[in-house]
Amino acid sequence: MSGKIVGTGSCMPEKIVSNDDLAKIVETNDAWIRERTGVARRHISEKETVVSMACAAAQKALEDAHMKAEELDLILMGTSSSGTIFPSASCMVQKEIGAVHAACVDVSAACTGFLAVYQMGQAYIRSGMADKILLIGADTLSHLVDWTDRGTCILFGDGAGAAILVSGGSETACEVMHSDGGRGQALTCDSRHRDGSKELSGDPATYIRMDGKAVFQFALSKVPEVILETLEKAGCTTEDIDYYVLHQANIRIIDGVVRRLRERPEKFPSNIEEYGNTCAASVPILLDELNRAGKLKKGQKLVLSGFGAGLSWGTALLEWQKEN
Numbered sequence: 001m002s003g004k005i006v007g008t009g010s011c012m013p014e015k016i017v018s019n020d021d022l023a024k025i026v027e028t029n030d031a032w033i034r035e036r037t038g039v040a041r042r043h044i045s046e047k048e049t050v051v052s053m054a055c056a057a058a059q060k061a062l063e064d065a066h067m068k069a070e071e072l073d074l075i076l077m078g079t080s081s082s083g084t085i086f087p088s089a090s091c092m093v094q095k096e097i098g099a100v101h102a103a104c105v106d107v108s109a110a111c112t113g114f115l116a117v118y119q120m121g122q123a124y125i126r127s128g129m130a131d132k133i134l135l136i137g138a139d140t141l142s143h144l145v146d147w148t149d150r151g152t153c154i155l156f157g158d159g160a161g162a163a164i165l166v167s168g169g170s171e172t173a174c175e176v177m178h179s180d181g182g183r184g185q186a187l188t189c190d191s192r193h194r195d196g197s198k199e200l201s202g203d204p205a206t207y208i209r210m211d212g213k214a215v216f217q218f219a220l221s222k223v224p225e226v227i228l229e230t231l232e233k234a235g236c237t238t239e240d241i242d243y244y245v246l247h248q249a250n251i252r253i254i255d256g257v258v259r260r261l262r263e264r265p266e267k268f269p270s271n272i273e274e275y276g277n278t279c280a281a282s283v284p285i286l287l288d289e290l291n292r293a294g295k296l297k298k299g300q301k302l303v304l305s306g307f308g309a310g311l312s313w314g315t316a317l318l319e320w321q322k323e324n
């Protein structure tokens with residue numbers, strides 16, 4: 001028995017930073033950023049934290065699922081920027097929302113974080129170890145970005161997305177995950193010298209460091225490959241898929257995946273223009289937008305796909321079973 005998603009939610013910080021705002025602090029411009037990435041603006045946290053946004057997203061997902069926090073037996077949270085090493089962010093969310101019966105685990109898988117917790121949630125349900133799970137992807141990469149590096153600071157934004165996964169899903173659910181630590185140096189952020197405050201130490205290693213071209217090429221080759229691997233494992237073809245909900249890293253990566261799969265662009269919804277790359281939050285935020293817009297119909301097949309630091313990449317095929 002697989003799990004099915006019965007509720008979604010999301011939360012973004014209030015403050016919006018446009019490309020023109022960024023052009024005041026680094027040598028860049030709106031046209032370059034839009035053309036090379038697809039990003040027009042991003043939400044950047046001031047008073048919001050990973051945990052506060054995760055709680056807001058979780059509450060909305062619970063409401064959407066008509067469930068109470070006390071019913072949850074597990075919280076799995078993908079985050080790489082919660083600001084505490086312990087207690088885990090998921091334990092802090094548990095306390096805030098009153099999920100008193102839930103076990104809590106954080107998962108560090110960067111932009112693959114939501115795919116990782118979704119797949120773990122499915123494994124918990126199939127094994128019988130859990131029944132009602134809160135899945136969260138939440139990050140504030142703006143706290144880890146070097147705001148003098150125009151190669152990275154233009155890309156990222158902050159946010160949180162959540163989904164409720166409960167047993168009773170369709171047997172077509174199918175997942176694949178891969179990692180390649182050998183290529184990990186393409187995208188790094190070292191936490192060792194951080195002092196726990198929002199201020200960075202000044203050590204360049206504690207900022208996000210990225211070989212943009214290497215990450216771009218990695219995504220373009222591995223994302224279509226893992227999608228096709230998942231479809232084959234599930235006995236499906238691209239014809240069966242209604243929507244591909246991809247990690248929102250760069251619109252050119254999404255366009256490249258469309259071409260390599262020989263698919264129709266309208267099957268690839270995107271909100272990167274509004275939020276930039278929100279790391280583990282991007283897939284559940286986009287899923288929540290589709291759900292709330294009434295675009296997801298019972299019986300439709302969706303592919304979720306995440307990729308990023310590690311390097312890591314993973315995909316899930318699911319049949320949408322929620323009535324809207």
Ligand code: COA
Pocket residue numbers: 027028029032033036037111150151152154210211212213215216249250277307308309
């Ligand atoms: N504004 C204006 N010019 C910029 C710029 C910016 N923000 N950033 C770089 N440039 C310049 C470069 O200096 C370079 O100038 P030059 O030709 O005079 O040397 C030129 O633009 C091209 O730079 P390049 O780094 O080759 O651009 P690119 O096409 O590779 O795009 C990224 C850079 C970062 C947008 C792109 O590599 C990318 O998106 N990679 C994937 C990153 C990603 O998704 N990471 C997260 C994965 S989860």
